[in-house]
Amino acid sequence: MKKIFEHKIFKLIAVAFLYFILGKMSFMLSVSNGIVTNVPFFSEGIGLSFSILFGNVMAIGVFFGQLILALSSGLDIGASLFISVLNATLAVVGGTIFRKLKLSTELPTLRDVLTLLVIIIVIIQPISSVVGNIILLKFSRIEASNLVLSIISWWFGNSIGQLVLVPPVLLLYSQTNFTIKNVQNIILHSLGVFSFTIALFGISLYVDEIYRVAFILILFPVIIFFSLQKEPLTVSIGLFFITVAGFGSIATGFAAHLSISSFQQFMELDILLISLIFTALTASVLTNNLKHVNLLLENSKKRLDAIVNYASSGISIINSKGIHLYTNPSSSYIHGYLPEELIGSHFNLVVHPNYINASNELIQDALSGKYKFIEREFELIQKGDKKRVWIHLNVSKYPILNPTDEDSILVFYQDITKIKEYEKQLKELNTTKDKFVSILAHDLRNPFSTLIGFSDLLMEKRHQFDEQTLEMVIMNINQTAKQTYNLFENLLIWSRNEQNLVTLNSKAENLLLLVQECYAITNQAAIRKEIGLEIQIADQIEVMVDSEMFKIVMRNLISNAIKFTPQNGKISIVAITEPGFVILSVNDSGIGMDENSMKKLFQFGETVIKRGTNGEPGTGLGLLLCKEFIEKLNGTLSVESELGKGSKFIIRLPLKNKPNATT
Incomplete structure (x- = not known):
C-alpha cells in the first residue's frame, strides 16, 4: 500500500483531483463568473506544493486538474487549454526557483519563508x-473594461x-516524528x-460601519x-x-454586510489576510x-558544564593576585580541596613551598601575553595527608568577557605523580641495564681472556712444562673459573631480585650456624692467604631471616673481607645484641676505603671496583646484593672504614628472642 502512495501516477492523480475539488470550493465561495475569483484559489497552492515536493512532473496533474475545472465551469476548450498550460507552467517555474535557491521544505529560517512569499506574490x-x-x-470571457479589476x-x-x-503542506511533509498528540x-x-x-x-455585524474594519x-x-506561542x-x-x-x-451571509458588496468585502479581506499571513509566518x-x-545555547551550556565538571583535569581561573576565581569539582581529586x-x-595554598616563587612568576608571565601557552611541572601539597603531588600545568591568559572582569589566567592541570x-623506575631500570651491560662487556671479558690464555698455553706448551708449572697453570684456570662462576651466580641472583622473582621465606634461624656454614665455603681462600678468623657469636642467638638470602649476604661479605685483607691478616665476625x-x-684488617669510596659503595652505577690484595677481580655487584637483601630482611647494612686500616660492615637484624649468653 505504501508503494502505491509513493508512486508518481498516484501523486499525479492526487494533485489533479485535489486541484479540481479545491477549485470548485473556491468558486462556490466566490462572487464570480466561475472563471475569475477574488477569494483564495486553493488549487494554485496544491499545484505549487506538489511541484516543489515531487518535481516538475507534477505539472501534468496540475494541467489535467485545471483543464477539467475550466471545462466544467463553462469555459471553451481553447481557453481551457491555454489556462491549463499557463498554471502548469507556473507550477514548474515556482518549483524550479524554490530548488534553485536551495530553500528548505522545512522553512526553518526567515529567508526561506520570505523568499517563498516573494516567489508567490511577486513572481x-x-x-x-x-x-x-x-x-x-x-x-x-471578460470585458475589456473589467480587465484591471479582474487582474487584481x-x-x-x-x-x-x-x-x-x-x-x-511543505511543513506537514517534512515532519519526521509526528505523533497522535501533535495531530490532536x-x-x-x-x-x-x-x-x-x-x-x-x-x-x-453589530459594530458601527465606521469601526468595522478596526474591529x-x-x-x-x-x-x-498565537504565532509567537506555536x-x-x-x-x-x-x-x-x-x-x-x-x-x-x-x-x-453569516457575517455579510448588506450595505457593502460581497466583492468589496472580499477585497478588503484579501488585503487583511495577505498582511496577516506575512506577519504571522514571519513572527x-x-x-x-x-x-x-x-535550546542550542542551553544544550551547549550543559555540555560545557559536563565537560568542565567531569573532566579528569583540574581547571582553575586565577586573578593577577593569585586568588582563585573559579575551580572545577574534578580538581579536588588532585589536591583534596573542594571548590x-x-x-x-590564594593559589599558594596548594602549591608546594619549593614552587611558590615559580608559581607567582608563572602568573605574571601568562598575564603579560608574551606567551600564548605556558607549560610547567609543579608539586602540590594534598589537603589532609600533605602528600606531594606532581602536576603538569597548561596556562594561558583568560579573555575579558565583561567590562567588570579583571585580568586573570586559565589553568589546566593533570596529576602526573604516577x-x-x-x-624514576625507568631511570633505575636504565641504570641497571647499563650496569649489566658493563659487567658483561668488561668483567666477564677479563676472566674469559685469562681462561683462554692459560688453556692455549697449556695446549701448545704442555710438554715443555715441569710438574710445578703445570700445577700453577691448572690452579689459575681453576681459580678463574670459580671467580667467573661466582660472578655469574651473583649476576643471576641480582637479576632475579631486580625482577622481583626472589621470594622471601623468613623464619627463626640460629645465627652462629649460618655464619659457620658460610665461612666453611670461603675457608680455602683464607687459608691460602694465611688469614686468621675469629667468630664471636652467642650460640643461642636466633634471627628472623630467609636462610638462603642471608647466606648469600654473608658469603659475599666474608669473601670481600678475605679479598681485601693482605697475607697474614685478620678477620673477625662479631655479634652483639x-x-x-x-x-x-x-x-x-685490609686496605680500607676513603670517604668518597664509602659514599659510592651502595649506589648502583657508582660502585667502586678494585682488585684484591692478591689481584682478585671484583665488580662491586656483591655489596649491592647484600644491601638489597638485608633490607628485604627488615634490616640495615652500613660500613665503617679508614684507608689503610681495614673495613667494618655492620648488619642490624631483628631477633626472635633475647639470648642468654655471649662468647
Whole structure:
C-alpha cells in the first residue's frame, strides 16, 4: 500500500483531483463568473506544493486538474487549454526557483519563508493574473473594461490560495516524528482559531460601519500572539482555517454586510489576510528560531558544564593576585580541596613551598601575553595527608568577557605523580641495564681472556712444562673459573631480585650456624692467604631471616673481607645484641676505603671496583646484593672504614628472642 502512495501516477492523480475539488470550493465561495475569483484559489497552492515536493512532473496533474475545472465551469476548450498550460507552467517555474535557491521544505529560517512569499506574490501570481486574464479577454470571457479589476482579483485570490496552502503542506511533509498528540494539538488549535474568526466576523455585524474594519483588525494581535506561542506548522494550518472561516462567513451571509458588496468585502479581506499571513509566518519562524537558538545555547551550556565538571583535569581561573576565581569539582581529586574551599583563596595554598616563587612568576608571565601557552611541572601539597603531588600545568591568559572582569589566567592541570614514579623506575631500570651491560662487556671479558690464555698455553706448551708449572697453570684456570662462576651466580641472583622473582621465606634461624656454614665455603681462600678468623657469636642467638638470602649476604661479605685483607691478616665476625635486634659486624684488617669510596659503595652505577690484595677481580655487584637483601630482611647494612686500616660492615637484624649468653 505504501508503494502505491509513493508512486508518481498516484501523486499525479492526487494533485489533479485535489486541484479540481479545491477549485470548485473556491468558486462556490466566490462572487464570480466561475472563471475569475477574488477569494483564495486553493488549487494554485496544491499545484505549487506538489511541484516543489515531487518535481516538475507534477505539472501534468496540475494541467489535467485545471483543464477539467475550466471545462466544467463553462469555459471553451481553447481557453481551457491555454489556462491549463499557463498554471502548469507556473507550477514548474515556482518549483524550479524554490530548488534553485536551495530553500528548505522545512522553512526553518526567515529567508526561506520570505523568499517563498516573494516567489508567490511577486513572481508567479503577477504573471498568472496578467497572462490568464489576457487569455480570457482574447476568448471574450471578460470585458475589456473589467480587465484591471479582474487582474487584481486573480492576483489576490490566487496569492492567498498559495500562501495558506503551500507552507502547511511543505511543513506537514517534512515532519519526521509526528505523533497522535501533535495531530490532536493541531486540530484543537485550528478549531479554536476557526471558531474565534467566525465569532469575530459575526459580532462585527453589530459594530458601527465606521469601526468595522478596526474591529476586524482585532484578529491581528490575537493571531500574532498565537504565532509567537506555536510552531510554524500549527500557525500555517491555523491561517488556512482563519481564511476559510473569514471568506466562508461572508459568502454564506453569516457575517455579510448588506450595505457593502460581497466583492468589496472580499477585497478588503484579501488585503487583511495577505498582511496577516506575512506577519504571522514571519513572527512564528523568528520565534521558533529564537527558541531553537536558546535550546542550542542551553544544550551547549550543559555540555560545557559536563565537560568542565567531569573532566579528569583540574581547571582553575586565577586573578593577577593569585586568588582563585573559579575551580572545577574534578580538581579536588588532585589536591583534596573542594571548590568552595579554594574560591577566594590564594593559589599558594596548594602549591608546594619549593614552587611558590615559580608559581607567582608563572602568573605574571601568562598575564603579560608574551606567551600564548605556558607549560610547567609543579608539586602540590594534598589537603589532609600533605602528600606531594606532581602536576603538569597548561596556562594561558583568560579573555575579558565583561567590562567588570579583571585580568586573570586559565589553568589546566593533570596529576602526573604516577608518570613521575614511572620515570624514576625507568631511570633505575636504565641504570641497571647499563650496569649489566658493563659487567658483561668488561668483567666477564677479563676472566674469559685469562681462561683462554692459560688453556692455549697449556695446549701448545704442555710438554715443555715441569710438574710445578703445570700445577700453577691448572690452579689459575681453576681459580678463574670459580671467580667467573661466582660472578655469574651473583649476576643471576641480582637479576632475579631486580625482577622481583626472589621470594622471601623468613623464619627463626640460629645465627652462629649460618655464619659457620658460610665461612666453611670461603675457608680455602683464607687459608691460602694465611688469614686468621675469629667468630664471636652467642650460640643461642636466633634471627628472623630467609636462610638462603642471608647466606648469600654473608658469603659475599666474608669473601670481600678475605679479598681485601693482605697475607697474614685478620678477620673477625662479631655479634652483639640490643633490645629486639642483633648487630652483626664483619671486620677485616685490609686496605680500607676513603670517604668518597664509602659514599659510592651502595649506589648502583657508582660502585667502586678494585682488585684484591692478591689481584682478585671484583665488580662491586656483591655489596649491592647484600644491601638489597638485608633490607628485604627488615634490616640495615652500613660500613665503617679508614684507608689503610681495614673495613667494618655492620648488619642490624631483628631477633626472635633475647639470648642468654655471649662468647
